Amino acid sequence: MMKLKIIGTLLITLNLIWFHKVNMLIRILLTGIFHWLWSWWSPMSISLLRVAEKKILSCLKTAYRGCYVDIGPIVGSADKIWTIALNEESPKTPLVLLHGLGSGVALWCLNLDALAAERPVYAIDLLGFGRSSRPVFSSDPLEAEKQLVKAVEEWRKEMQIKKFILLGHSMGGFLAASYAIEYPERVNHLILADPWGFPERPKDVVLKQNIPFVVRAIAYVMQPFNPFWAIRAAGPWGQALIERMRPDLVRKFSPVLEDPSVVSQYIFQCNAQSPTGEGAFHTMMSGMGWAKNPMLKRIHLLNTTVPITLLYGGRSWIDNSAGEKIRDRRSGYVNVQMISGAGHHVYADKSDVFNRYVNEACIMFDKVGTTEKRDSLGVDSD
Ligand SMILES: *[C@@H]1O[C@H](CO)[C@@H](O)[C@H](O)[C@H]1NC(C)=O
Numbered sequence: 001m002m003k004l005k006i007i008g009t010l011l012i013t014l015n016l017i018w019f020h021k022v023n024m025l026i027r028i029l030l031t032g033i034f035h036w037l038w039s040w041w042s043p044m045s046i047s048l049l050r051v052a053e054k055k056i057l058s059c060l061k062t063a064y065r066g067c068y069v070d071i072g073p074i075v076g077s078a079d080k081i082w083t084i085a086l087n088e089e090s091p092k093t094p095l096v097l098l099h100g101l102g103s104g105v106a107l108w109c110l111n112l113d114a115l116a117a118e119r120p121v122y123a124i125d126l127l128g129f130g131r132s133s134r135p136v137f138s139s140d141p142l143e144a145e146k147q148l149v150k151a152v153e154e155w156r157k158e159m160q161i162k163k164f165i166l167l168g169h170s171m172g173g174f175l176a177a178s179y180a181i182e183y184p185e186r187v188n189h190l191i192l193a194d195p196w197g198f199p200e201r202p203k204d205v206v207l208k209q210n211i212p213f214v215v216r217a218i219a220y221v222m223q224p225f226n227p228f229w230a231i232r233a234a235g236p237w238g239q240a241l242i243e244r245m246r247p248d249l250v251r252k253f254s255p256v257l258e259d260p261s262v263v264s265q266y267i268f269q270c271n272a273q274s275p276t277g278e279g280a281f282h283t284m285m286s287g288m289g290w291a292k293n294p295m296l297k298r299i300h301l302l303n304t305t306v307p308i309t310l311l312y313g314g315r316s317w318i319d320n321s322a323g324e325k326i327r328d329r330r331s332g333y334v335n336v337q338m339i340s341g342a343g344h345h346v347y348a349d350k351s352d353v354f355n356r357y358v359n360e361a362c363i364m365f366d367k368v369g370t371t372e373k374r375d376s377l378g379v380d381s382d
Pocket of ligand 1: 184185303304305
């Protein structure tokens with residue numbers, strides 16, 4: 001908790017000192033040096049990422065198919081989306097999974113069997129992440145968001161999926177909501193797992209706290225870098241760094257994995273490559289915890305016929321008040337659930353409870369004509 005608070009304070013202060021010209025110069029200089037060092041320092045390898053992913057997914061009982069979906073020149077010149085598909089033969093409405101920052105398809109390993117039992121499930125590596133292509137995104141926050149969402153839509157077209165249930169975790173939840181606003185006719189149910197980027201950034205948050213100079217100085221130096229810079233900077237020690245910093249992340253998966261360290265290997269390889277998706281996140285964020293264009297301000301644009309289920313981790317750092325606000329303001333179906341004992345990685349922390357909630361949400365509107373009866377279901381305030 002203490003560590004989180006310090007990191008939180010650090011991130012809040014990211015925008016504290018604004019010496020524009022000096023800042024720009026340092027930014028350009030450090031980024032240049034950083035990329036040059038990175039090119040020979042980092043032991044990243046696309047084939048090691050593939051191996052780590054395969055090792056993790058070998059714990060699945062359901063057969064899966066992995067493939068690249070060619071979505072063409074969306075952001076780069078030839079973008080490809082890495083896709084894992086399960087139970088494709090099922091005639092039920094498919095479920096599509098969007099991971100959070102720094103993650104990828106393999107970290108759904110505790111969910112895929114349960115979620116694919118009744119319906120097709122597709123997990124994708126978002127454009128700029130995991131094994132998908134890594135084109136450079138726009139430096140405009142709304143445009144970068146649009147590009148990430150467009151990639152999902154182009155993927156859907158290529159897959160010839162008419163309508164699906166869309167589940168996003170953290171940043172994936174932010175993008176899932178953005179997708180649903182843009183393409184409501186495609187979304188049967190929007191499921192947001194501890195979504196990032198919903199609440200607005202409080203204006204007085206920095207002024208209220210007495211932040212020591214050292215913390216401000218560190219935050220100032222860190223500012224030019226994307227969130228996972230330390231992992232990449234650590235090069236050969238990146239994987240060990242993940243294990244030291246987040247032993248809990250690795251532990252979450254230990255019940256199903258023979259060698260849980262493969263999780264840190266996977267996360268390292270996901271983030272050691274050219275961080276273009278992470279750059280897009282950096283563009284969209286305002287002090288890590290907040291989005292420059294918060295989703296709460298825009299969620300009213302989402303067609304009220306699209307049902308929303310929000311699953312929050314009871315002890316997550318994400319501000320879950322956004323869920324209540326959506327429920328209070330929205331006339332359509334909104335179900336907010338708090339999963340007690342779960343942190344931000346709610347899908348892994350309490351995978352059984354999470355899977356049950358998701359499956360219940362999937363069934364709820366997966367019958368022809370039931371979306372019209374939405375109002376009779378009312379709002380579940382449980
Ligand atoms: C919302 O969706 C319904 C069903 O798809 C559609 O008939 C309606 O026109 C949409 N409303 C708006 C405001 O787009």
